[in-house]
Structures are given as structure tokens and as C-alpha cells.
Amino acid sequence: MKLKPQTxxxxxxxxxxxxIGITMATGLWQTESNKIPRALPTPAVVTASDYSGSxxxxxxxxxxxxSYKFGEVSNLYGIPLEVLAQAFGIPQDDVEAFxxxxxxxxxxxxENEIGTASVRLFTACYLGVAYSPAEDTWLPxxxxxxxxQRAVMSADLAAYVAAHTLP
Amino acid sequence: xxxxxxxxRKFRLRIQVVAFVVVEALALIKWLKxxxxxxxxPEISLHAVCPFGGVVTIYDLxxxxxxxxxxxxxxxxxxxxxxxxxxxxxxxxxxxxCPLGSYQEWIGKLGxxxxxxxxxxxxxxxxxxxxxYLRYGVLAMVLWQTAVAGKLVFQDVDPYYxxxxxxxxxVAISALVVLGVVTVLSLFVExxxxxxxxxxxxxxxxxxxxxxxxVRRNAKTCIHCKKCDKACPMGIEVSAxxxxxxxxxxxxxxxxxxxxxxxxxxxxxSGVKEADGK
Numbered sequence: 001m002k003l004k005p006q007t008x009x010x011x012x013x014x015x016x017x018x019x020i021g022i023t024m025a026t027g028l029w030q031t032e033s034n035k036i037p038r039a040l041p042t043p044a045v046v047t048a049s050d051y052s053g054s055x056x057x058x059x060x061x062x063x064x065x066x067s068y069k070f071g072e073v074s075n076l077y078g079i080p081l082e083v084l085a086q087a088f089g090i091p092q093d094d095v096e097a098f099x100x101x102x103x104x105x106x107x108x109x110x111e112n113e114i115g116t117a118s119v120r121l122f123t124a125c126y127l128g129v130a131y132s133p134a135e136d137t138w139l140p141x142x143x144x145x146x147x148x149q150r151a152v153m154s155a156d157l158a159a160y161v162a163a164h165t166l167p
Numbered sequence: 168x169x170x171x172x173x174x175x176r177k178f179r180l181r182i183q184v185v186a187f188v189v190v191e192a193l194a195l196i197k198w199l200k201x202x203x204x205x206x207x208x209p210e211i212s213l214h215a216v217c218p219f220g221g222v223v224t225i226y227d228l229x230x231x232x233x234x235x236x237x238x239x240x241x242x243x244x245x246x247x248x249x250x251x252x253x254x255x256x257x258x259x260x261x262x263x264x265c266p267l268g269s270y271q272e273w274i275g276k277l278g279x280x281x282x283x284x285x286x287x288x289x290x291x292x293x294x295x296x297x298x299x300y301l302r303y304g305v306l307a308m309v310l311w312q313t314a315v316a317g318k319l320v321f322q323d324v325d326p327y328y329x330x331x332x333x334x335x336x337x338v339a340i341s342a343l344v345v346l347g348v349v350t351v352l353s354l355f356v357e358x359x360x361x362x363x364x365x366x367x368x369x370x371x372x373x374x375x376x377x378x379x380x381x382v383r384r385n386a387k388t389c390i391h392c393k394k395c396d397k398a399c400p401m402g403i404e405v406s407a408x409x410x411x412x413x414x415x416x417x418x419x420x421x422x423x424x425x426x427x428x429x430x431x432x433x434x435x436x437s438g439v440k441e442a443d444g445k
Binding site for chain 1: 175
């Protein structure tokens, strides 16, 4: 069977369109995060309620994405918004809608980057869950002060944080 | 025949332009929305609809059950559909859809005007073929590094990402440098990124080996004018083959009867059940 080039292209477009249509109809097609992080495999220190508030789950700080807003981090991980605002120097009025990836723009002149990895580290230390920080993850001094006061992080993480505090 | 060729080329150009505009529009909408401009259109990141994202997230999906940061199920679904299309008709994505491929091709048209005799002949054929294997090294390295790092490491050197996101300020200098080098090289060589370095093209190209509808040459009617060889942007010697099973083929259809081949029904797309015509 010989096929014209146009036929192969139209057949391909039809195949892809039908495939996308079926996955959309079945709810499989997603182009943005559902904002539900991975659950921790073992019981964590803290439980957070999900959006509906009807069930409790324990989420992995390592799964915080740059697209999350601080309001979502607060909801999912049970950290008060004012604590997050104070830790990362975000104005109280803006903190709920502030995206985690926006920290890079908030600290443009920092010698060491403050970003999504910093929020993951802070969350893990705040909750007292085991965590392996990505290479060279830094925290603002304000965040470290909160963590020291709370004092639930492991000795290893405490040492790491002490060595990775922005002046 | 000439009319058919013009029609086919125009058809491909239209598809390329539409694909380029759609990708550019997605990038612009996202950028403008991040600047706070109200646009009544959905915001979709390029990562979300990049089929290569589906490839690099396979390890994470198997190991942790979730996609890499910035990736979603859409990328994985598009990867699966892209592979299915490649199994049927070869890497049509490369020849018709990929905006970076089209970009290089359009820069190459300027190169053809600047160096009408030397264009695409600067690199000896054997060296060109050897360099083509670099793509598999890049593919293996990207998969490995992504699995180790758990994030999109390729983004920092990806000229595709740089081409459409340079306005956002999120593009690494290294990616802009790669894009610049690819742009300059495109003036001398047809699709340098595709032929030597593209990891997604490397994967899709492998489907040329098993595609159900390959490009075939009928040796009985072939007049050995080698016009198909000259037309092939990837330097494949179509005139020496019964069926084009070369992994470098990007399925641009330039070699077909009606395009480069002057003899009707000699270089065609046909199913596996027909004889190769050798």
C-alpha cells in the first residue's frame, strides 16, 4: 500500500488528536501540577490536612515544586503563613499568593541562590523529618533563626543549616 | 510532477509554520501572564507539552511514581503518541513539527544563498556519519544525569528551550550559547543540531529501522539520477537503498517522487508487505 506524504501527516495528526481527546475525557491529560505532593513512606512528625480538610496525609518536603504558592505550602505542610513570610522575608499581604520560584527574584543579589530547594530544606527542618538537601542549598538568616528556636531538626540537618546560612 | 512537488513542499511548510507559531504562542502567553498581563487563554508551559520530557521522566516515574518537577502527564502522553506515529511513519515530528528543526532549516535557506555550491558539503560524509552517533551519547547522558539529579538538567543546554524562552530570563547562558552555535552552524550545514546532537531525534530515528511505512525506492524504475541523494538534508544515500532504514532520516519527504525524484512511483512511502523493489 502506497501512501501520499499528506496522508501520513493527516493520519498522524488524527492519531495524536484522538489520543489527546481520549486522555482528556478520561482525566489523564494534565498540563499543570495537581499540587498534591508525594506522601512520605513512613509516619512523619507532622500531619497536614488536604484541600478539603476531610483526610490527613503526610507529605514529602522534597516534592515541593517551584509552582506552589506559599499558601499551598502552608496548607499542605501545616506551617503557618506568617512563619513562612518571616522566614523568607515576604510581605505578609503577598505571602499567600507568592510562588516558591519567585524567591529567586526576591534574592537576586544573594551570592548563593535562595529558591525552591531552600523552601524544601526549611520545610523539612521545620517539620523535623529526615531530608537530604540538594547540593549547596542555602537559607536566609531569618529562616535559620526560626528553625533554631523550634529545635526539632536532626543534628545533621542543624549542622548543615548552620554552614549554609546567608549572612 | 513538479506541481505535486511544490504542493507537497508548501504543505510541509504550512505545518511547520503552524507548529512554530503554536509553540511561540504558548511561550508568549506564559511570559505575558507572569508579567501580570491578563490574557483570556490557558497558561501551558512548554515543558508540559514537550514529548522529550516524557522520555526523561520515565526513570522518575518508575522509581518514585511521580513526574519530574515541571513535567506532567501531558508530556508522557505526547511521548507515547509520538512513538506510535514514529512506529507507523517514522520521525514525522522531526521533519514536520519540531520548531527547532524548522528554525535551522529556515536559517539554512540563507546559508544556501550565501554558499550555493558549498552549503551542506563542508563536512566530509564519513565524518558527518560518525558525528551522527554523538546523538546517542547525548541521549544516554541526558537520561543518566536526569535520573541522578531528579530534575530537568538538559534545560541548561537545550537550544529549543532557549529559542522560545529567551524573553523570560529563565534561560541559562549555556543554552543561549548552544543556540547561538547551532544558528551559526545552520548557515553551513543542514540542521546541525538534529544531525549530530539531538537526543530526541536519536530516539525517534531508531524507529526508521522498524517503521511500518518506510520510504522505498523502486530499483526497476529508478534512473539513478541521484536527485534523491542531493535532496536529502541528512546526507542519506537514498539511491543506494531499497527501503530507507537509516536512523538519520527525519521524514521530510524531500526525496519522494513528485519532490526530488523525477520518476513517478519510484521513491514512495509504502507498507511493509510490498516488495522493496530491489
